[in-house]
Amino acid sequence: MTTTSPPIDFGTRTHSARKANVAGLDALFEPRSIAVLGASSDPTKIGGRPVHFAKESGFTGAVYPVNPKADTIQGLPAFPDIESIPGEVDLALIALPNSAVTDAVHACGRKGVKVVTIFSAGFAEMDENGDAQQQKLVDIARGYGMRLLGPNCIGSMNRRTGAVGTFAASSGVPFTQKPLATVALASQSGAIASEWVVAGTQQGLQFDPWLSTGNEADIQLADVLAHMAMDPSVEIIAAYLEGCRDGDRLREALELAQEAGKPVVVLKVGRSEVGATAVASHTASLVGADEVFDALFQQYGAIRVDSMAEMFDVCYALAIGKLPEGDRLGILTGSGGVGILAADEAGESGLEVPPTSPSLQRDLKAIWPPAGVGNPVDLTAQLMNDPKLLPSFIDACLADGGFDQLVLGVIYMGFLEPWSDLLVNGLTSARAAHPDAPIVVTASTRPEVRRAIEEMSIPVFADISNAVKVMGRINDYARRRREFEDRRASDATATDSTAVLPGLPETMTEVTAKAFISAAGIDVVPEAVVTSAAEAAQAQAGLDAPVVLKIVSPDIAHKTEAGGVVLGVATPEEAAAAYDQIVASARAYDGGARIEGVLISPMVTDGVETIIGVSNDPTFGPVVVFGLGGVFVEVLKDVTYRLAPFGLETAKFMIGEIRGSAMLAGARGAEPSDVEALARALVALSRLADAHRDRLDSIDVNPFIVRPVGQGALALDALVTTR
Amino acid sequence: MTTTSPPIDFGTRTHSARKANVAGLDALFEPRSIAVLGASSDPTKIGGRPVHFAKESGFTGAVYPVNPKADTIQGLPAFPDIESIPGEVDLALIALPNSAVTDAVHACGRKGVKVVTIFSAGFAEMDENGDAQQQKLVDIARGYGMRLLGPNCIGSMNRRTGAVGTFAASSGVPFTQKPLATVALASQSGAIASEWVVAGTQQGLQFDPWLSTGNEADIQLADVLAHMAMDPSVEIIAAYLEGCRDGDRLREALELAQEAGKPVVVLKVGRSEVGATAVASHTASLVGADEVFDALFQQYGAIRVDSMAEMFDVCYALAIGKLPEGDRLGILTGSGGVGILAADEAGESGLEVPPTSPSLQRDLKAIWPPAGVGNPVDLTAQLMNDPKLLPSFIDACLADGGFDQLVLGVIYMGFLEPWSDLLVNGLTSARAAHPDAPIVVTASTRPEVRRAIEEMSIPVFADISNAVKVMGRINDYARRRREFEDRRASDATATDSTAVLPGLPETMTEVTAKAFISAAGIDVVPEAVVTSAAEAAQAQAGLDAPVVLKIVSPDIAHKTEAGGVVLGVATPEEAAAAYDQIVASARAYDGGARIEGVLISPMVTDGVETIIGVSNDPTFGPVVVFGLGGVFVEVLKDVTYRLAPFGLETAKFMIGEIRGSAMLAGARGAEPSDVEALARALVALSRLADAHRDRLDSIDVNPFIVRPVGQGALALDALVTTR
Known part of the structure; x- marks a missing residue:
């Protein structure tokens, strides 16, 4: 290259x-x-x-x-x-x-x-x-x-x-x-x-x-x-x-x-x-x-x-097998241990291992009473003695309708005579009854036995853990393939929307950045820009909560570093004092900085802190990033990305795939968060980024607070940079 | 079973x-x-x-x-x-x-x-x-x-x-x-x-x-x-x-x-x-x-x-290979891509991929100027043309002393004539010069080629990612084996210590639980038990900080649920009011509960919140658990366990192996935490649990605050249950 x-x-x-x-x-x-x-x-x-x-x-x-x-x-x-x-x-x-x-x-x-x-x-x-x-x-x-x-x-x-x-x-x-x-x-x-x-x-x-x-x-x-x-x-x-x-x-x-x-x-x-x-x-x-x-x-x-x-x-x-129509895996083995190995791996590979239905349990017990009829199903060593057992069990499991795919663990049946014939014959009869069922066999095999099984569109793996891992990868693919049309339609709404998007502001301050994303449909915290201590006091009095004051200057990107932020201001008097302090700090930090005023807005504390943003990748163009705030981003790097633009389906998938997503579902006794609002914001951000892919460098909305269900989500700060 | x-x-x-x-x-x-x-x-x-x-x-x-x-x-x-x-x-x-x-x-x-x-x-x-x-x-x-x-x-x-x-x-x-x-x-x-x-x-x-x-x-x-x-x-x-x-x-x-x-x-x-x-x-x-x-x-x-x-x-x-003496992996391949695959896996398998030294780079360039001489080292397709290249490169890499083990990616040299002879001869000469070096070969091979390489104590894998993953597992083992004597000596100090351990208290309240762990050498926050609103006010005045008040009752395990906790009490008057409120709430929660007073202690905020504890496993006896507080335990289940008793080496290993361990190293601009104090507390807890393995059910020290280096660590709350 x-x-x-x-x-x-x-x-x-x-x-x-x-x-x-x-x-x-x-x-x-x-x-x-x-x-x-x-x-x-x-x-x-x-x-x-x-x-x-x-x-x-x-x-x-x-x-x-x-x-x-x-x-x-x-x-x-x-x-x-x-x-x-x-x-x-x-x-x-x-x-x-x-x-x-x-x-x-x-x-x-x-x-x-x-x-x-x-x-x-x-x-x-x-x-x-x-x-x-x-x-x-x-x-x-x-x-x-x-x-x-x-x-x-x-x-x-x-x-x-x-x-x-x-x-x-x-x-x-x-x-x-x-x-x-x-x-x-x-x-x-x-x-x-x-x-x-x-x-x-x-x-x-x-x-x-x-x-x-x-x-x-x-x-x-x-x-x-x-x-x-x-x-x-x-x-x-x-x-x-x-x-x-x-x-x-x-x-x-x-x-x-x-x-x-x-x-x-x-x-x-x-x-x-x-x-x-x-x-x-x-x-x-x-x-x-x-x-x-x-x-x-x-x-x-x-x-x-x-x-x-x-x-x-x-x-x-x-190439060999069939694609599954759903996530539900049935596990059939002749060894309890092999079944447990499969179940262990299934849990990590995104496959569901549902319990067998009561009627299936009855059916299986009727065929072979000593069998373990949970899922994993354990046919016991009888698997190797009774030629009818394997096809009967496969047939019962597939006829029941509770499984979308089967993995069979038949240990060394495929390697030693006379069991390998028993295996091939059993599979032939099961396959005839269920021509399209996704089945995977795990076994030590002789080459000709393996070939005979493969010709029935049944892949053969030596190791059951590996087989289930691969089934998990293919299951993920099959799921995304089933969802493809929905997702494409959803993504198309992001591209096709005729809603007018805002132009890039001339100068970038927190105020213009917020106005920019707000015009694109992202909620921002209510706020006012004041230019004197008296105005600050008055604005504080008009807000029924502790407020935050922040410097507004196109020349100061890192406001906290410049002493340009005061949190938790509870009274008009404190607001006036905070105004003076902020302006003085900012002047001391950068004497030449243009100071356009001080932003005053209510503190928002009831919600989950997230970070949403855009970076414009030199190869792939604008990429939207999402993560939870605090330790999740800073210590655990728990973030996810998507290329802009995209629709709600993609946004919701993003939200679900971070490790800390339980935080938004209502962990630690909290109310579930308004993930719909979060998803809409991600879509809006992706459209905005796509529209400005030529000149945009980055958008950083941090924190973006997602409030309880029905109460929306809003940006407390925003930083936009252009090329 | x-x-x-x-x-x-x-x-x-x-x-x-x-x-x-x-x-x-x-x-x-x-x-x-x-x-x-x-x-x-x-x-x-x-x-x-x-x-x-x-x-x-x-x-x-x-x-x-x-x-x-x-x-x-x-x-x-x-x-x-x-x-x-x-x-x-x-x-x-x-x-x-x-x-x-x-x-x-x-x-x-x-x-x-x-x-x-x-x-x-x-x-x-x-x-x-x-x-x-x-x-x-x-x-x-x-x-x-x-x-x-x-x-x-x-x-x-x-x-x-x-x-x-x-x-x-x-x-x-x-x-x-x-x-x-x-x-x-x-x-x-x-x-x-x-x-x-x-x-x-x-x-x-x-x-x-x-x-x-x-x-x-x-x-x-x-x-x-x-x-x-x-x-x-x-x-x-x-x-x-x-x-x-x-x-x-x-x-x-x-x-x-x-x-x-x-x-x-x-x-x-x-x-x-x-x-x-x-x-x-x-x-x-x-x-x-x-x-x-x-x-x-x-x-x-x-x-x-x-x-x-x-x-x-x-x-x-x-069985085939040699154990490495250290973590540093050298990667030698005839394909850039294969080298990158190995490097990708090494990062996830705990192996270090150090850069080649300047002198080694010179040596390699002298042998074959077009070679890529970083680590991974890329011999290029010349590997397959020049019979001396492979042994010369292996020799140079091992003689340099910068690597503890080598993985070779020789793609299909082992499969096709005449390259397979070249490969076996090259390895023979390299092995003669370095009889004890841990070397792993990855290649497609014919059986007789594989056997010839294995007889040189060189394992052969088909897939380089898998080979490096396995090397990582063996490297972990080799490291623990080298550290075994140190760790055993350290663990023995926990068993052999003659320090007197406290007996189990008769009734279990927060006060007796804290006294119990304190006597075992775990620092607890200074505190006083008061039995009237006036005493509460007096105690608050004596502490130069906001305080927390908590109910003391052997019958109330979940204090917050019982309305038995008030945080951030800043004045004597508030303390008196909080006392009355707590006692009233506790009575309303459980009229029959014995109330022994209210615990008053300073709020501690400068430190990392952790959880340390013990559960007594029916099979293995007392097990010490450690995790970070907040989302780490509750959302991410980021905890680690060890069987009691153990020494400082084991405790430090525990601390390092949780995913959020960066929090203790000083993430997010914080000072590094006093992990030595934390480790000592874990050891003390393990000794205490071991001594009381017959009657102890569980110990839960939550939160256990680890303060900046040199300032120790201390328990803010403790709960002990017995069988």
Whole structure:
């Protein structure tokens, strides 16, 4: 990844813009012909491997080795240059020294190539000269209407069509058996893509098609994701991500995948401080704050995983299994301990483990009296003796209607004869009765037993805790997928609203900042600006409560530091004194500061202190933040983010996902808070931030007091900064 | 597991008690002879399998089938009853119908059998009659000085000696290759033990010896752990635990393992609410609160894991690898992305990822200039081209002295030729130069490559995130092991102290409770008890601060509820009025309550509010709890536990492990708190609780205010209840 700016603007979210970014990408995965510039007769060399792999991949299009020094390359006729090739060339691979690349890209353009993939290194990843040279390549390609993958990349591969666009040795690793689980892969790291392709073959998971974006001079990961979202041959998308230069493009791609109903499983690295530093030094570019990526993935229904192993497990289960319609998990095992392990994990993975219904308990007891008929259901070791027990129990559990999904813990039945036959037969009969039920099996298995179970659309895991964890991730995804249309409609109200939003004030004081957010629909505490001690006394008398006085100055951002705040002023006399004290302190703090007066407002104490705000992320634009005040933000960093704008559904989800959300539900004997009002304020803030995305820098509403249900929520202070 | 009480008391922690509980257990794992009562000629039947397995296990002792209906069983001479056997019998296995078991146990006793294992079911796990019958078996066995495993258990197995004490089919599963990693296993579930033995063979991990304790009528899991701790042939112990009836025995066993320097890896189920309910219904017995188990494992250096997969990974890494001497992790990869994945996980696993030193950076650059020389170190794809690169980089990193352990991410080098040779050769040369360095490799591998690396004491994982997570668990263990002697010496001071502890007061009021803890060395706020409004006014005048007044009555535990508390009393007149108000409220609340006066003490506001206390766990005795006050305890449940008594080291560890510990370090601009004083109070509380373990029910010191460094910490309120 580099700092080179993208060649195609994507400012407006229009269908044509979508098309522009994915234009030509089908030539990467479904080219009719491939030219290899720098083709080698040695099948182990970078220029030789694509030719070698293409001969073995089943590719039915033409492969044209280009090498002025050879007549034939690996048995194929070679051409001295790309323009000598008689037919059309969809995809050209450049395996040439750095110095020869510019001419080669020109030649490809003249030939009418659709996509050129540049393996060669020494561009933006090297130094400024390389960066300039790379930008020139992009300009050349754009001049010909040609797309460019890389440079400094390992290319692309499609086993389905046999289209080889890579020199990665991993492309030569065969599957011993046709994989059942196929997942498209877009990666910003070539090494990661290669490793996953190889490691996938070990676990029955085929990443296909796959691609690595290298320096992303033209084609970005987001473009590839968008292409895959629209490609009907792709059902599930895996992405490895280090950073992103164009947040709108990524957002758009995830939206497309969501519309298409395709799960996107993302491994985004750099979640820790050390990791983020390593990303920065690795990519040498601005990559966006990790929390904002989290918000993005939440908002657009992507499944974020934290490791390769989790990526594989989630992709495998998505590809093999069925999506659940609800959260309720039934646990069936032949061992009490295994059932408890599943229940322990379910609690942490967002799955519900409801008790079995009385009628189900009767049904199960009728089948096998010694069974444990709570949930987890314990079939006891009889599971291994009675061939009818497993299908009968599965059938009873699913027919009862109390569970949306089942996990079976059958310990070593899948490994040892004669029990493995019993297991496969039992599952076959259960599956025939319930063809669409989401079922996951956990067992030690022999490969052929595993395969037989997988062919029934039943994923098999060795470890039940891991299986339930993965089911939890997929359950979260399925829930968000069910809620997608509602959430989208709700978010659309934020975008479509015709309510007039206020313009940015010229100068920013607490008074103008409050007026700004108030005009956007966020309640603020009643207040008056006074310009003398006498006015202060009078204002205090008009308010039936202790008041707070605060300095108003466009030059003083940190009012407390300047001695510009006095709390708990109970009488008119105290108010007059506080006025004088504040003005004196502020003058002492900054003699040149413009003082516009003193703000006087009632103290508000009956409510939960929260913080709402906006920061304008350089990659993703305005991001709304929400957290509880006090120790929650300052000690526990208990905050959550969403990209602006969004609707009420999203706002309510935000409110529910902080760790301290119990505070708003009425913890410690307090009344429940007016979370509806809080949610409306978050939506209003998101609209305001979106409207001013060009000039706004940040909004900080702190504290924002959420009062008991029905009494609303209001800002006690606000700070707005602009660029 | 059952509710039957254990046959041997273990109240006093003496060497003889230790011996009593492990007496005879060597006959389970190293018997000279085995008799099978109910032996069958059918090798697939429960009575046939032990005979069948013993013939194939390499057991060199005698095997005596006992069956009155046969002359020979599976080619061995059979005996009509155990007493007809000519030689001595160390281990007898009972595979008879429930009704025949009592007579058989008698016969075994008369024969002088050392341990009798009862496979038969239908005892305490069934009903009250079964429980009574089981207790009779224990009495019979004890009368003969014979130990008893089970009933309702699958027995024991020792592949090393060939001693077969089980009918588990898993015992017949062969290893295709002699395993490098061998771990002893004690399990409370037969199904779990069988599954792990089978699943282990799939992952190169041999659980041996292993045993399942069934109903635990006599031999408990703790006894087996203690035996394994003392058995020189055992190096690592794995335990599967659902609950515990005798906390002292388990504590003692873990202590023995710690003294012996043997890691104990524990999977304790029931950590979630649903899981705990399932445990309770599965074991039908009191099993101890999960948090207390957590405290126990922390305190005695056991490694708690949450899944079978984690159990296998931790055991494997312990068995294959080397223990680190410190927390500093060096990350070496051939892919930037893989390095970042490792760094991300290290941050969450308690491993430090220090930057490389300038001299190391120079050294690495000298070897391969394009390398990324921060930590993670990125060798780039050159890793796969230059055979000397990997050993040179490993050598430089270890010679530098800045890292205590290394993780290598070599992606698919271990899978594809010719790179796998390069990898093995590179590691061989690095290992020769650094024979004791803790190194972990992450790679896709072929089995023979993996084996070659493991033989260098280098564990191999497929996933780098998982590898680092496991390294983190082992690092925690290694740290606690290094600190063990210090911590033990510190804890011993709590036990050995000769300071006189106060007796339990006769009646419990706030006044006597505070006096009780004060006498134990915990500071309490200065206070006076007044018995009239006039005295209250006088007392207020003598204190230079606002005061709090609280009712003193042995009959009123919840003072606030009774209107018995008034805060912030600033003048003598207010104090007099508050006195009258409190007494009137208390009388209205409970007309029969004995009122001993009103407590008056200064308000203390400068400090961090904490809660310290004791609850007397039915299984493990007094447990000290610590948490921060307010939302930390009430909303976030941010508390930690330790078994009493303990010393300062343990107390400080407790203080550091709560999530909100930053509050005590001086968060939000506050001064750092006097954590030394807090730690001393926790130690004092633990000693007090230990001294009164027989009659104490609970102590609740809330709030306990920790003031700034040097100013101590003091109790503002205390509640003590007795049994």
